[in-house]
Amino acid sequence: MRPKSLVLLALALGCGLIASIGISQVLDGSNKPAMVETAPIYVALQNVNVGDPITDAMVSLEEWPKDKVPPGAITTWDELEDRRPRTNIFKGEPILDTKLLAKGEINDPIQGIPDGMRLKTISVDARKSAAGLLSPGDRVDVQIYVRRNEQEGVLSPFTKIFLQNIRVYAVDQTVDKSIDGAEARNVAKTVSLVVTPQQANRITLAENLGEISLIPRNPDDETVVDDHEQDIDALLNSSTANNREKEQLASTSGRDNAAPSAIESLKAFMEAAVQRSQIAADDGSGAGAPPPFEMEIVYPTEVEVLQFIGGRPVKPNKDGTVALTPFVAPAPANSAAPAAPGEASPLPADFPIDLQVK
The missing domain is CATH 3.90.1210.10 (Antifreeze-like/N-acetylneuraminic acid synthase C-terminal domain)
Incomplete structure (x- = not known):
């Protein structure tokens, strides 16, 4: 090999070695x-x-x-x-x-009260605190039940939810949940709530006016529901129901329409019965007329059924039809012997209703 070629080969090898060493150092430095x-x-x-x-x-x-x-x-x-x-x-x-x-x-539990808020403690039992299921940090609605008290102007008992989405700060003297969830479930005697000063005043007034109960709610549910007070009339005049979809999806869409009141239903029924009776009375024959209005009188030992058409009592005939019963006025007072003291006046023999106790 020529000396010139050897020199060029050695020079190339040297340059390659220097380049590889430089690249290795750069890579090592970046790692x-x-x-x-x-x-x-x-x-x-x-x-x-x-x-x-x-x-x-x-x-x-x-x-x-x-x-x-x-x-x-x-x-x-x-x-x-x-x-x-x-x-x-x-x-x-x-x-x-x-x-x-x-x-x-x-x-130092007092240091945990947020600025501008107050701590209001109320006495509870198993019925008023969800059977001991409440823990610090839970959310509740506050409900009041007021009994009838005419002296204080309460003519009918009622109930109302007057505070919603209130945080439970402490249950008895426990102010925080255990991390591992191993705390014992005991029925609390007191529950402390985080409220504003105005809400604290309302709770104090409610405590002296009636009974307070705590209703747990989903901690993520921020919905505030317009709750009208419920009294006996509202309880008996309407009926609502839940379904599985509502319970699972926590749907808050509209409420069921209130059903007509019991008094309105009875009034409509009586008006319809009177109209049917008047139609039958005008016809006279009773053929093709609606059935007469019936009334059941319950005695201690039996039940008697009376029928009325046009407001007048009727008696069923043997063939199944009905006939108006004539009403005979009682004899004048001077023609009959007066009733003895303590005894009721005698009634006509054909009076349609037997008022004697059986």
Whole structure:
């Protein structure tokens, strides 16, 4: 091989080697992670309930990127020792100073009341608190039942939902749900609600006026329903029903139209009966006329059926037709012996209704 060719070959190999080394260094530099400044903070190793004392087994000191460290994160054990959570702390969550009570403090539920709101506590039992199913954080409607009290101007008992979508702050002295859901279900004696000052006044008035009940609702349901007070007339004059679709889809579309009242139905029935009786009375024969109006009189030992046409009593004939019963006026008072004291005046023999007790 010529010396010139050898020189060119060596030069090419040298250039290729230099290029490969440079490329390797560039690739190695891109794979190396950039140096990030970190800071140590305490992180929860398990769920910690409100008020539970924090021990070293519940937390761990971990290195977090300094730009990711939340404000108020606990960085030393001295800041964490002898402190309890003010709210629930979840596994993997940084321990923040704002979520802890002061050193030696056991609980501070009042600090959790939102600004501008008030805490109103009411007495309840199993019937008024959904049989012990209520927990802190649930949503309820507040219902009042008022008994009849003529002295206070309440002439008829009624019920009404006067507050809706109210948050339960505490059940007895429990102000937060357990993270693992292992809390026991007990029938509460008191329930504390988060309300405005005006709502607190309404609850106090309702407590002194009648009985208060709490009706649980879906926490995601923000619907406010126009609720008119329900009294005995409204209860007996209408009937509503749910179906599976409504219960599953929580449909809030229109309500059923109210049925006619019982008094209106009875009035319409009586008017129709009188019209039929008048038609039969005008005809005289009764042929082809509507059936007479019937009335049942219930005695202690038997039931008697009376028939009326045009408001006058009738008696059935042997062939099944009916005939008007003539009414015989009673004899003048001077022609009959007066009734003895304490005895009822005698009735005509053919009086259509036997008023004697049987």
